[in-house]
Amino acid sequence: MPDSLLPNDGLVIVAKRDCPTCVLVEPVMQKLDRAGPLTVITQDDPTFPTGVRSVIDDHELERSFRLDVEAVPTLIRFKHGKEVERTVGWDRKEWMRLAGDAAAGDGLPAWQPGCGSKSVEPGVHEALIARYGNPGLKSREISVGNWDDPIEACFERGWTDGLPVVPPTDERILRMLGGTERKPDEVVGLIPPNLAPCTVEKVAINAVMAGCKPEYMPVVLGVLEAALDPLFTMHGLLCTTHFAGPLVIINGPVAKAIGMNSGVNALGQGNRANATIGRALQLIVRNVGGGLPGAIDRATLGNPGKYTFCFAEDESDPDWEPLSVRRGIAPGKSAVTLFHGEGVNGFIDQKSRTPEELVRSLAMGLFGVNHPKLCMAGNAVLVLTPEHYKIFKDGGWDRRRIEDALYQALKRPGRDLVRGAQGVAEGLPPSLADAMVDKFHPDGLLIVRAGGEAGLFSAIIGGWPGQSVRDECQAVTREIRP
Amino acid sequence: MNTTLKLRDPTAESAPARRPRLAPPPSLDGRTVALMDIGKSRGKEFIDRLEDHFRKAGVATRRYAKPTNTKVAPLELMQRIAAEAELAVIALSD
Numbered sequence: 204m205p206d207s208l209l210p211n212d213g214l215v216i217v218a219k220r221d222c223p224t225c226v227l228v229e230p231v232m233q234k235l236d237r238a239g240p241l242t243v244i245t246q247d248d249p250t251f252p253t254g255v256r257s258v259i260d261d262h263e264l265e266r267s268f269r270l271d272v273e274a275v276p277t278l279i280r281f282k283h284g285k286e287v288e289r290t291v292g293w294d295r296k297e298w299m300r301l302a303g304d305a306a307a308g309d310g311l312p313a314w315q316p317g318c319g320s321k322s323v324e325p326g327v328h329e330a331l332i333a334r335y336g337n338p339g340l341k342s343r344e345i346s347v348g349n350w351d352d353p354i355e356a357c358f359e360r361g362w363t364d365g366l367p368v369v370p371p372t373d374e375r376i377l378r379m380l381g382g383t384e385r386k387p388d389e390v391v392g393l394i395p396p397n398l399a400p401c402t403v404e405k406v407a408i409n410a411v412m413a414g415c416k417p418e419y420m421p422v423v424l425g426v427l428e429a430a431l432d433p434l435f436t437m438h439g440l441l442c443t444t445h446f447a448g449p450l451v452i453i454n455g456p457v458a459k460a461i462g463m464n465s466g467v468n469a470l471g472q473g474n475r476a477n478a479t480i481g482r483a484l485q486l487i488v489r490n491v492g493g494g495l496p497g498a499i500d501r502a503t504l505g506n507p508g509k510y511t512f513c514f515a516e517d518e519s520d521p522d523w524e525p526l527s528v529r530r531g532i533a534p535g536k537s538a539v540t541l542f543h544g545e546g547v548n549g550f551i552d553q554k555s556r557t558p559e560e561l562v563r564s565l566a567m568g569l570f571g572v573n574h575p576k577l578c579m580a581g582n583a584v585l586v587l588t589p590e591h592y593k594i595f596k597d598g599g600w601d602r603r604r605i606e607d608a609l610y611q612a613l614k615r616p617g618r619d620l621v622r623g624a625q626g627v628a629e630g631l632p633p634s635l636a637d638a639m640v641d642k643f644h645p646d647g648l649l650i651v652r653a654g655g656e657a658g659l660f661s662a663i664i665g666g667w668p669g670q671s672v673r674d675e676c677q678a679v680t681r682e683i684r685p
Numbered sequence: 686m687n688t689t690l691k692l693r694d695p696t697a698e699s700a701p702a703r704r705p706r707l708a709p710p711p712s713l714d715g716r717t718v719a720l721m722d723i724g725k726s727r728g729k730e731f732i733d734r735l736e737d738h739f740r741k742a743g744v745a746t747r748r749y750a751k752p753t754n755t756k757v758a759p760l761e762l763m764q765r766i767a768a769e770a771e772l773a774v775i776a777l778s779d
Contacts, residue, residue, distance in 0.1 A: 343694040343702055353690050360704070362695055371693050399697030408695040490695040 208259055209266075213240030214302055215279045217261075217272045220251040222318035225276045228293050229253070231308045238305035246275065246321045267322035268331040274317040278302065292317035326378055333373035340373060341388060342404055357412070362490055364482065364510055368412035379407040382417030383424060384685050391424060392431035394492030395438035396499045401427070401491045406483075409490055413483035413511075418461050419476055422539065423483045425683035426451050426513075429541040430484060436676040439669050440543050441494045446506045447667035450544030450584065451481050451513035452651055454527035455537030457683055458515035465515040467655035470547055470586070470662060481513030506546040517589070517652040524602045526651045530680040537683040542584055542649060543667035543676070548572075552591070553659040558598040558608070561591060565661065566612035570642060572665040576620045576630040578640045581666035582647035582678070585609075588654035591661045606650060613642035644673050710772065717745045719770035724754030728776045735774060 209215055216232055218225035233254035235241045242257040246267055249260035261267055270279065270286075279289040280301050290297040293315045298306035322331055332338050347356045353370035357363055369375065380387055380403070387404040394401045403424065410423050430437045430449055440447060453463055464474035472478065488494040496502065502509070518525050527538035550568040555561040565585065573580045587595075587605075595605055617635035624630055631640065647670065654660075669676045694702070710716065720736055722728045732748065739746045747769055751758050766773055 340693055343698050345692045345694050345702060347690040347692060349689055353692060356692070370690070371695055373691065373693065376693055394697075397697060397699070399699065401697075405695065405697075408693050412695055486695070491697050493697065493699075 208242070210240045210242055210257075210281055211284045212282055213242070213280075215242050215244060215270070215281060217244045217246070217267055217270060217277045217279075217320065218252065218275050219246040219318070219321060220248040222275050224293050224315045224317045225252075227311060227315060228276055228308065231293075231298065231306055231311070234305045235302055238303070244270075264322040264327065264331055265335050267320055268328075268335050272320045273323050275320050276317055277320070278306075329377035329381065330374045332377055338373045338377055339387070340376060340404060341402070342408060361495075362412065362486075364485055364489060366510065368486070369414055371408045371411045375411045376404070376407050379411050379415065379417050379420060380404065382420030383407075385424065391427055394431070394487060395441060395494065397493040399491050399493065401487060405491050406487060409486040410479075410483045412490075413486050414475065414479040415483055416461070416475070416479075419480055419483075421683050421685055422453060422457055422461065422476075422480050422537075425537075425539045425681055426480060426484050426541065427487060429539050429679045429681040430488075432679045432681070434675075434677050435541055435543075435679040436669055437488070439676065440667060441488060441492075442499045442501055443667065443669065444501050444503045445667055445669075446502065446504055446545035447543045447581075447665075447669075448506065448509035448512060448545075449481075449484055450508065450542045450664060451484065452526060452540040452542065452584070452649075453480075453513070453515040453537070453683075454518065454525045454532070454540070455535065455683070457537035458518075463515035465517040465653045469514045469517075469653040469655075477513050477515070478511050481508075481511030485509065485511065508544060508546060512544060514653055517654070520592075520596070520652070522596065522601065523592075523652055526649060527680055529602060530678075532680060532682055538680055539683055540649070540678060540680040542664070542678040543581075543670060544584060544664045545581075545667070546664070548663040548665065550661045550663050551659070552661075555594060558595050558600045558605070561594050562605070562608045562612050566609060566642075568661075568663050569609070569613060569648070570615075572642070572663065573668060574629055576624070576627060578615075578620060578631060578642050579644055579647070579673075580668045580671050582643050582649070582670045583666050584649045584651060584662075584664040586654065586662035586664065587650060587652050588658055588661055589652075589656050590659045592652055602650060606648065609648060609650075610641070610643075610645070613648075614639045615642070616640075644670070646677075647673075649678060713742070713744045713772070716771040717747055717769065719766045719773035720746050720748050721758070721766065721773060721775050722748070722750040723758075723775060723777060724751045725777060732774075732776045735776070 229252040232252045236255045243255050244259045244261045244266050245251050246261050274291045277291050280287050288301050295313050347353045354367045357368050385403045389403045390400050461476045463476045528534050532538040552564045555564050572583045617638040617640045620631045621633050621636045622630040720732045736746050
């Protein structure tokens with residue numbers, strides 16, 4: 204649409220005072236103003252440049268956006284109301300070609316690059332698209348009244364997990380989509396329980412609501428893809444009466460790049476990436492899939508991790524094989540592992556000093572997963588903290604040796620575990636009375652390192668009994684794509 | 686100036702954008718109806734008549750009243766109605 208404030212025939216310069224090149228060419232702008240019709244669109248200071256009659260204050264950046272200005276100064280020639288030529292930065296030859304001898308800029312260097320336009324600064328460009336352009340989003344618009352609180356509107360529409368969400372405006376969604384190379388209309392998968400198609404755009408909307416930053420998007424998408432792997436059995440995990448929900452463990456360079464916590468209080472609150480990535484998955488399942496607590500989510504008690512449960516592995520020790528590598532991802536690649544986890548069970552052992560002692564002790568804790576007499580019901584994640592890991596490392600034990608030793612230590616005679624044994628009705632079928640029984644499936648114990656430097660503790664995160672059918676339900680590890 | 690904020694729907698959009706009103710209950714059997722006088726003139730007469738009709742139909746009722754018709758009902762009153770009744774009639778009898 205023609206802009207009535209711009210000349211039909213003449214020159215337009217977009218500039219800002221904060222740009223040294225714009226300041227450099229201020230005398231040229233003054234000379235051009237005297238030579239013919241000139242309009243200067245100024246982005247940051249309406250008193251700049253001086254000595255020019257037609258200066259448009261563009262602190263809202265609408266004109267800069269509509270003219271698609273990427274750098275300043277930008278000199279544009281209009282003819283019959285249409286742009287015919289433009290040049291960016293200060294280049295005497297180019298300016299003289301567009302504007303004639305008045306643009307000679309005597310005494311100035313022949314060439315000097317410009318600065319970035321304020322209209323393309325990170326975050327600003329998306330806001331301008333939302334305000335003045337076509338955001339290209341396909342999701343339905345929902346209007347919130349002038350006097351309504353948008354956060355309360357999100358609650359009223361049932362879009363939240365019980366905590367306030369960030370209202371998903373176009374500006375925020377566009378910024379979030381900037382965090383991935385994937386197209387907004389790409390379908391990531393069908394979200395249970397309703398098997399509703401979920402586009403990258405819907406992921407971005409829910410990531411906004413969860414409080415994610417755009418750079419978390421590849422991780423959120425990777426987490427969602429892992430959740431949609433049929434082997435993860437997201438639908439079953441959602442509708443179980445058991446406590447479990449999706450536990451997200453992040454490995455690789457992305458964890459550090461986005462500032463995830465693998466150290467002090469890694470399983471607790473306080474880190475934005477940890478908190479919001481896990482929450483985004485839950486909001487997607489709730490909003491896109493329709494997985495509502497009390498409806499399809501039939502958890503008897505649930506657990507607080509169903510708001511969000513996500514942390515990164517501590518990969519600071521080069522001797523330690525990261526969980527993702529153990530599960531088949533190439534070293535140096537970013538990956539997500541999804542596990543069906545219940546709450547955190549703190550494990551204390553401040554007396555063991557050798558790997559053998561600690562393995563026997565950890566096994567005692569791990570026997571308690573689900574029930575001390577149940578085996579191969581639910582698997583577990585063992586989070587080794589630095590002080591417990593040091594005992595193994597000082598003994599020369601690596602991941603594989605710890606795993607093997609724990610696997611052996613977690614074998615017990617079936618006669619102690621069958622129903623009725625030890626005066627407890629719960630237990631294994633009588634047919635296992637003469638067998639030695641493993642606590643977990645062979646790959647059912649996931650060991651991961653995290654936590655603060657102080658504390659001879661580890662954490663046991665019990666799994667979901669759905670994992671008992673090993674061929675149908677397992678933890679899933681996926682590489683994270685950009 | 687129109688300052689209406691636009692949000693994007695995070696759901697699968699299987700429900701209408703405009704939320705439908707709650708469906709009326711199929712029956713009043715076993716339910717309690719709140720009769721709230723909003724304080725306008727002759728509201729009491731109107732509610733008396735309603736109460737009489739409900740009584741004849743065997744439907745339990747409870748009476749409530751706003752302290753003043755010039756302000757919205759206090760939160761405590763709304764919470765009490767929600768806790769004690771399944772349906773409410775807000776009487777306006779001008």
